[in-house]
Amino acid sequence: MSPQKKPPEWIWQQSSWPNMHWDSHALAASLREVTQLQGSLLGKAGVIAEESSAKSNLDALLQNIVQSSAIEGEVVNAESVRSSLAKRLGLEEAGLSAETEKTEGLAELLLDATQNYAAPLTLQRLLQWHCYLFPEKDESEFKLESVKVGQLRGDEPMQVVSGPHHKRTVHFQAPARVGLETQLNTFLTWLAESEQDQSLDPILRAAQAHFWFVTLHPFDDGNGRLARAISDYALAQAEHQAIRFYAMAASIMENRNGYYAILEATQKGDCDITAWMQWFLETFKHTLQTALTRIDFVLLKTRYWQTHAQKGLNPQQVKVLNRLLDAGPEGFEGKLNAKKYMGIAGVAKATATRHLQELLEKKCITKLDGGGRSTRYDINWPK
Known part of the structure; x- marks a missing residue:
């Protein structure tokens, strides 16, 4: 008898990978609600004063950068990030901490993702984004020598594990290094072509892009932050505007354990990613609700000064x-x-x-x- 073939353990080992699918009916109600909230936010944001709009944009970008780093356990200087963003947005922000190579890179990455959304995400551009995460001149933090900056990861297995060596738990294992360039090019080609796919909802496209990229895990480090930047890039393409009024990374950070749990569960399943899509939609809904509350308050302040100025x-x-x-x-x-x-x-x-x-x-x-x-x-x- 021939030995039985070991069943796939990871989603990328499925024969149908990367042809992911989901239950559209199960997502319909959440998707409809998120789309309505998104439209409401963009509508309200369009009537706030230019100065308030610029400040809201800066605040949202700041939260995205700080919280996306925090998800990975990295603390960045919020005032330095704010200064780096303000300089690029042409805003005067007095009394801020000096920029660092790190905060300059983080600001450059997110602004490129959200403001240059019309440009395709090529491999060269992606490698540059990775360089922004790990600036060579940054001496403010200890950097692991093993990180290949601006290069795809090495030949050693890429795993996320916890626990002592004799009882370790493997939470995630990335595809083998062999063939990674082909898989990444397949992803980037899909990302470029899917923007014009009328059958794919733009929000679900952003969710799929996030999951697909983080599953490929093409770099030694920084994959999660780049996956979230790719989500922002895809959402900016869907909204056709560079100004950001929400910070999804902040909502993910609020449920960081849930984020890692749903990624792990989906990556250990088949190519049905309905559960991940639902989680993404619910998190995006919370993000938009938070942003709407903030915009409503900005409008209330505007009305106040219209009355008393x-x-x-x-x-x-x-x-x-x-x-x-x-x-x-x-x-x-x-x-x-x-x-x-x-x-x-x-x-x-x-x-x-x-x-x-x-x-x-x-x-x-x-x-x-x-x-x-x-x-x-x-x-x-x-x-």
Whole structure:
């Protein structure tokens, strides 16, 4: 008798790989909801002021970079990242930390992925993205000598494992190095051609691209961050705009364990990736809901200043009101009182009392219950 053939252990060992499929009916409700949220976000974002739009874009890009690194257990300096982004976006951001080779590379990568979405993702461009992750001049962190920067991984097996050597668990094993160039070229060709595929929903295309690339695991390190950048690239192509108002990496970071669990479960299955698609849609839905809440708040602040901008407020009053507005509808802890006004505006008690009374008369703020030393104030939000 001939020995029985060992059944495939990994999705890429399936005979039908990489022809992945999913249950469209099972995804229909989630996909419809996500599409509606995406349309609502883009519609609302289109009416906010240019200055607010630029700041929202910067904030979303910043969160994407910081959180995508955090998913891999890497901490980057958020202020340095912000400075690198602001410089490239032509925004003036005072008082930021100096840029580093690392943050410059991270900013360059994400902006190339989201702003140059019309250009095809070639192997050369992908290798450049990998170089952005591991700048040669970066001396701010310890770098493993084994990482082949800007090159595909070596011949040694690529595995993700945990536990002691005698009881280790293999969570993931990538395809063999032999034939990797062919598999990667197949992926890049599909990514280029699928943009015009009317039968493939653009959001599901982004989800498929993310899973396909991270399964190939073509580099020694940085595969997860590049997979998320490829998702952003595909979503930018779907939206036909470079401005970002959401950070999906932040939502993934909130459920980091779930992210790794669904990737592992799907990579150990057959070519039905319905479960991964559903997870991606639910995570994207959370991302869009968070972004909508933020955009709604930006619009609320815009309406507030449309109501009060012509009331002759002095610079100290504007500064305090902006601090209150930035704290959101919940307000900052303890609300506003004369002492806090003095600290924020840098004025004497008598001046703070007079300024607060003027703001009340002009209906910029409202007095909360209580009196005397316990008097508290909050923003008089537009109805």
